[in-house]
Amino acid sequence: MRSDAGKLSLILLMAPFALWILLLIVLPQLGIGYVSLREKVGPGQFTFGFGNYLDFLGEPIYWNTLLRTAWMSILVTILALLVGFPVAYYIAKMARQRSRAALFLLCLIPLWVSDLVRAFGWIVLLRETGLVSGALQWAGLISGPVELLYNDVTVVIGLVYTVVLFMIVPLVSTLDGMDDALLEAGYNLGGSRLTVFRRIIVPYAMPGIVAGCIITFMLTAGSYLTPILLGGKNSSWFTEQIYNQFITRYNWEAGATFGVLLLGFTSLVIWLGLKLTGQSLATTVAKD
Amino acid sequence: MAQANQSRFLTVVYRSYVTIFFLYLVAPLLAAGVFAFNDSLFPALPWQGFTLDWFFNDTEPKLGMFHDERLLRGLKNSVYIGVIVSALAVIAGTCNAFLFERKQFPFKNALYILMVVPLVIPGVILGISILVFASMIANGIDAATGVNVKWLRPGIPLIVLGQFSFLTTITSLVIAARLQKFDIALEEAALNLGASRSRVLMTVTLPFLFPALFSAFVVSFLVSFENFNTTLMLVGSDAPLTITMYDRVVKVGSTPVLNAVSVFLMIASGSLALLSVLIQRNKD
Incomplete structure (x- = not known):
């Protein structure tokens, strides 16, 4: 009797989970895989094969865009880690109890402001008639207005800005748990600052670093607004190609192929990151 | 002594770095905010005096956001989508939390990973995959019975499904932790x-x-409200606010009414987030 009730409640709890994962995650992913293997030979007529992938390889614009998105995402991830780590360490270990909570909240507030608002803020700051250009002219550093938008440096700055909070939050929650006695022991044993950092702090923070890097990387590679608004029409970002194929050209076969490639690429990098650091998805990303 | 000086110097450098970082963090938000109150047709210097026209004025060319039909419709759609999807995600998340915290079943670890996976799929991909899958089903039904299932075509129901697909992971993790x-x-x-x-x-x-x-619920609502990537692929004729704003930026260029919307969003989502933090803290 007791175990029947247990079984029934297990089935009832399993049902929404199974429906969600199956209908909204697994089958749709298989769906784009299927469409990417489909080639149109006539109206309503299809054959199957790897033709769409060969088209992708045959067109340098396409794979160059993917490569560009890839290396810029990796660059942004590394920069976000370098920029964010000291801030996270400060919040978790150096700030006083009260200012710690305030600083952490300050970190979180831009998190809740839409990407669009943030990108729009950068546009107001950086365009030709913007604040930075105006301030530089006022200070006499430049003679005429200068356009600071629509270049790669701005795109990278904007992307780091958009994702750095997702790096800081997991880092703070990991570093928060570190016992200060560990550091003292390291110094007492004669370790220099660098040694303590390298041998104690970094290994301890590793789950946070991995979680932050995974989320940051995924968000960057999949971002759409920031590269397009700050990089202009020719920002050549891969998600833009996907959008163009799907919505503008209505070529779903090519769009699905690009989607599979982007998903395959991000999954590969995330898997490599987890393998190299010996972490698992459940212990890193799921922790926050 | 030299050691002490050196370490004080390092502390000062460190503090300044953190200060500069927070300036970098707020600079674009300030820039987006301040020009909502500038009495000018462009969100740029020079400063022409303080005004609330970009919020409340009811005539062109300075049509305020609370009189702009399309922005208001976008806002209404966003709230509508946000409330529905958050309620659904909280219900599903509660079931998932009980499932993984209380029950034992085969392949539990693998299924747990599967639950986390939506967080690491780029939003654009979630959007196109659900678009493709829904269209395949709709086309299948159309071919078999001749009925056109409207809600499987781009529009608000698909946006809700698309956002639900990854918000449920977030709600499950939050509720399971508690x-x-x-x-x-x-x-x-x-x-x-x-x-x-x-x-x-x-x-x-x-x-x-x-x-x-x-x-x-609050986290889902905020994430749904500001979501762009997944929504962009699934949007039909009823666009939510972020899409309406993006259209405006691309087609009209920047106008101070967008600064006004930004201020409104910052205040609204900031206070919601703060409220949720306070409630969480009081109960702990």
Whole structure:
């Protein structure tokens, strides 16, 4: 009797989970895989094969865009880690109890402001008639207005800005748990600052670093607004190609192929990151 | 002595770095905010004096956001989508939390990973995959029966499904974290005292979970409200606010009314987030 009730409640709890994962995650992913293997030979007529992938390889614009998105995402991830780590360490270990909570909240507030608002803020700051250009002219550093938008440096700055909070939050929650006695022991044993950092702090923070890097990387590679608004029409970002194929050209076969490639690429990098650091998805990303 | 000076110097450098970082963090938000109050047709210097026209004025060319039909419709759609999808995600998340915290079943670890996976799929991909899958089903139904299933075509129902697909992971994790802290002895005590299972759930377990349910709802609502990537692929004729704003930026260029919307969004989402933090803290 007791175990029947247990079984029934297990089935009832399993049902929404199974429906969600199956209908909204697994089958749709298989769906784009299927469409990417489909080639149109006539109206309503299809054959199957790897033709769409060969088209992708045959067109340098396409794979160059993917490569560009890839290396810029990796660059942004590394920069976000370098920029964010000291801030996270400060919040978790150096700030006083009260200012710690305030600083952490300050970190979180831009998190809740839409990407669009943030990108729009950068546009107001950086365009030709913007604040930075105006301030530089006022200070006499430049003679005429200068356009600071629509270049790669701005795109990278904007992307780091958009994702750095997702790096800081997991880092703070990991570093928060570190016992200060560990550091003292390291110094007492004669370790220099660098040694303590390298041998104690970094290994301890590793789950946070991995979680932050995974989320940051995924968000960057999949971002759409920031590269397009700050990089202009020719920002050549891969998600833009996907959008163009799907919505503008209505070529779903090519769009699905690009989607599979982007998903395959991000999954590969995330898997490599987890393998190299010996972490698992459940212990890193799921922790926050 | 030299050592002490050096370390003080390092502290100062470190502090300044953190200060500069926070300036970098708020600079674009300030820039977006300030020009909502500039009495000019462009969000740029020179400063022409303070005005609230970009919020409340009802005539062109300075049509304020609260009189701009399209922006208001976008806002309404966003709230509508946000409330529905958050309610659904909280319900599904609660089921998932109980499933993974309380039940034992085969392949539990693998299924747990599967639950986390939506967080690491880029939003654009979630959007196109759901678009493709829904269209395949709709086309299949159309071919078999001749019925055109409207809600499987781009529009608000698909946006809700698309956002639900990854918000459920977030709500599940938030609620499961709280459920983990629950002392199961409390439930057993209530059961021993003769309460029925459903009564225990309503009077003991769910009240304990309430702060987590509330903050899961707020987080989902905010994420849904600001979501762009997934929504962009699934949008039909009823566009939510972020899409309407993006259209405006691309087609009209920047106008101060967008600064006004930005201020409105910052205040609204900031206070919602703060509210959820406070409720969470009070209960802990």
